[in-house]
Amino acid sequence: MRSTELVQWFRQSTPYVNMHRGKTFVIMLDGDAIAGANFINIISDISLLHSLGIKLIIVFGARVQINTLLAQHGIEPIYHKNIRVTDPRTLELVKQAVGKLNYDITARLTLRLPHSPILNVVSSNFILAQPIGVDDGVDYMLSGKIRRIEVENIKQQLERDAIVLISPIAPSVTGETFNLPFEEIATQVAIKLKAEKLIGFCDTQGILDNDRQTLSDLAPQQAIIHLEKLIEDNQYHSSQARFLQAAIEVCRSGVKRSHLISYEEDGSLLQELFTRDGVGTQLSMENAEDVRIATIQDIPGLLELIRPLEQQGILVKRSREQLEMDIANYTIIDRDGVIIACAALNVYAQEKMAEMACVAVHPDYRNSSRGDILLEEIQKRAKQQNIEKLFVLTTRTVHWFQERGFHLADVTNLPQDKRQHYNYARRSKILVKSLKEE
DSSP states (O other): OOOOHHHHHHHHHHHHHHHHTTOEEEEEEOHHHHHSTTHHHHHHHHHHHHHTTOEEEEEEOOHHHHHHHHHHTTOOOOEETTEEOBOHHHHHHHHHHHHHHHHHHHHHHTOOOTTOOOOEEEOOOOEEEEEOOEETTEEOBTBEEEEEEOHHHHHHHHHTTEEEEEOSEEEOTTSOEEEOOHHHHHHHHHHHTTOSEEEEEESSSSOBOTTSOBOOEEOHHHHHHHHHHHHHTTOTTSHHHHHHHHHHHHHHTTOOEEEEEESSSTTHHHHHHHSSSOSSEEEOSSOSEEEEEOOGGGHHHHHHHHHHHHHTTSSOOOOHHHHHHHGGGEEEEEETTEEEEEEEEEEEGGGTEEEEEEEEEOGGGTTSSHHHHHHHHHHHHHHHTTOOEEEEEESSOHHHHHTTTOEEEOGGGSOHHHHHTOOTTTTOEEEEEESTTO
16 A cells, blocks of 8 residues: 555645745855755755745855865965955955856756756846955955845846846956855845745754754744854854844844755755744744634635544534634634634623634644633633633543533533534533633
8 A cells, every 4th residue: 555645745735835836035055055965955945946936046155165275275264253354365266166156056956857947047246245344453355245136136037937046256336356245145135025935054953952952933032042152152154153143134124934954854945844843943023823713715724624523523514614604703723824723612692601612723733732722712702702601512622621620511501502402412521611700
C-alpha cells in the first residue's frame, strides 16, 4: 500500500499556496548558505516558489568568499564598528567574489527542469550607493550605504515574471563602485517594496533557546535580546545576527513576517512556508494566530476541521447550509489562514441560556491551550448578550468541562427548545455553568 503522507501534505499546503500567490518575498542568501552543500536544493525550492506565482527578490552576500580571497592574497580584513573597510585593492577582490556568485546563482536558477520554462533572472543597477565616509577618524573608503532604491524598476521586473537578483555591489552617481552590507540592502528593499515576507538562512533551524530547541515565534523585543547576546559573543557577522538586524527593522516597518531557517536541512524553505507550524523561527509584530468570528469564507476550513469528528461520532453532523445560516455563531482560531479550532455559541435568549456547541480542535493542537481560549471567548460573547448560564452536551470531554467550572445536569435543566430536540440515543452528558459568578 502506497504511503499517503505526500497526499496529506499536498492537501494541507493548498491554503498556503493560495495565500502566498502574488505576494513579494525578499530572500537573504549569505555566503555561508551559498557555500553549503544543500544550496542546489535551496535554489530548486526557490524556483518552485516562483512557479507558484510568488514574486521573488534575492539579495545575496559574499563575506565568506571575500575573506577567503583576501586570505589567499595575504590581506587582513579590516573592520570598524563591525563594517568592512574597503580599500581599492580589497574592492577588486570583492568584485571578483561577488561577480562569481552572481553568475553561479543565475546559472543555478536558470537550470531548467523537464517541461519547465526557463526562468528570467534579472540583475541590474537597482541600488544606487553613496560612501559611508569617515567615522572616528577611520575612512571607510569604498564601503558604502544605500542612497536610492529603484523601486519602480524592481516592480516592473517582478510584473514581467522575473526573479530579481541583487548583489552587495552598487554604483554611485559619480561612477564609483561601493561595497554594501547585504543585510542593509535586504532590509530596505523589503520595506520599500512592502514585501510580505523576509526569509533568511543560517546553520541552525532558526534561533535556538538554551536547550538548543527552535524558538518558533519571536516578537521584535525578544529578537533584540537574542541579537544583543550574539553581539556579546562576538557573532555580529553570523547569519543569525545579520538576519535579526534586518528582521527587527522590517517588522517595525510593516513587513508582516520574517523567517529564519536552516540552509543545511533539505526542504526547510518549503516546510516553513507550506505547513501550519513551520520548522524555523518566525518574527512578527503580531501573533500568528487570530481569534475571531467566522465568516462565509471560512466554511471550507470549518468543514475540513469538523468532518473527521463527525465521522467518528464525536460531533453531530451539520450540513453546509446549516453552517452558512449559523456562521456568525462560530468563534474560530485562525493560524496563518488555516482554521485550527472552533466553537459555536447558540443563544436561547428567553431563558438567558446559551450552548457552547461544535467544539473542535485540530489534532496537532489538542495538547495546548486552544480549548481554554475558545471557552474564554465564548463566555465573553455570552455575557455580552446577558446570558446567565452556559451549557454543553458532550460524550467525550466531561472531565475537561468539569475542571473549568461546569456541573453535571439533566435534560430538565436545558432550555425548552433544546429539551424537545435532545437526542436520547447519543446519551450526551449535560453540563451547565453559571456566568453570574464571574
